Amino acid sequence: MKNTNLLHNPTAGDNDFSEKELVKLIEAEGFKCEYSSVKEEGWDEFKTETDFLIIAGGDGTVRRVAKALMKRKRLDKQYPVALLPHGTANNIATALQITGEAKEIAKTWHNEHLQPFDIGKIYGLGDDRFFLEGFGYGIFPRLMKVMGKMEEEIGDSVEEKLKAALAVLYDIVLNYEAKECKIKADGVEHSGKYLMVEVMNIRSIGPNLVLAPSADPGDGELEVVLIPETQRAKFEAFILSQINGGDEKFKFTTIRAKNIELLWEGKDLHIDDERIKLEGPTEISIEIQPKMMHFLITEPELQ
Template identity: 90%
Template structure:
């Protein structure tokens, strides 16, 4: 019997499952399950005998667990991560093709395969910072700023929240003033005026915006997605297609790189789901750090 530690965010998403229901579901599949709420002190005091950690939460909870693991000493035990997607966007689970009912996901852990997952390490902002999903400038941090002021108005369900975010993003893109950004990717310059510059590790960010459909979070490279001023209309059409639930495919200029230097003339940026306001524009360097995490998936997820 494998030992697991369930790390649960009880406030994530639509709150589909209680603590007791989640533990019962996992133990019904033959796993021993210890429970921890990520809202409680000591949740990250993992036992040595634990075989893997189970995260029931959204992308923010995954990031919080990843940070705890990366702060451990190299000689400490490192734990694989299994996901029960339980948030609003669940971009990380989507990138790993982990979808479906919680019971079926738990059943799949018997046929586990460990998928390596890179991170983006950020230099130049003072603190020790990293991202799992993406780092960027432009319309997306503006969206985060607006949405933070509308929390009481955007509905209760996951679908309502995602639709509201897309509608706000569309309005922002209509009026956003493009800004100059210096981009040097693996030594090659790609500077220009952009509505958005996103350095991505996975396919989607925010309200399930699939900006980098070919991104592989375990390939040792990052995807730099740029929306130049000249593609404003195309970006507007892309967002409208998302709002209307259409399956039309869009591709935007993308650069693959292991290292990227960025200098944006504005002061707003984001790291995953955290918006940051700088006092002055600052240049940053981002380097991929391969295989820092490993997620439990089934082999069929790779196809």
């Protein structure tokens, strides 16, 4: 019988699972389950006998667990991670094709199929920084700023939050002033004036916005999505389609690279779901660090 450690964020998403319900669901599948709330002290003191970790929460909770795992020494035990997504956007789970009812997801853990997951290591911001989803300038940091001020006005359900975010994003795209960004990707320059520069490890960011449909978080490369001023109208149409429930696909300029150098003339950026305000333009470099995490997923032939 496998030993698991459930890491639960009780405030994530629509709060659709209680501690007891989650433990009961996992144990019904034949796993031993130790419960930890990520809101309480000591949740990251993982036991050696644990076979894999289970995260019940959204993208922010996955990042929090990843941060704890990154601090561990290479000689320490490395833990595979299973996901029970119940956050707002769940972009990481979607990238791993982990969807459906929790009971059905738990059944797939018996297959023990591991998906490697890269991280983007960031240099130039002082602290030891990394991202799982994406790093970027322009429109998305502005979206985070506006949404932070509207938190009490946007409803409680996941659907209401995502729809509100898309509506705000549309307004921002209409008025955002493009900025100069110096870019080198694997030594090749792509500098210009952009509405948005996103270095992505997965397909989507923010309110489930798919900007890099071919991104693979385990392929050892990052995707740099560039939206210049000349593509404003195209981006507006793309977001409007999302708001109206359309399935139109748009291809934006995308560069695949392992090492990226950036200098944005503005002061705002984001790392995953964290918005950061700099004192001024800062030179930043990013490198891919392959296979830093491993997630339990359904075997490809069963998907």
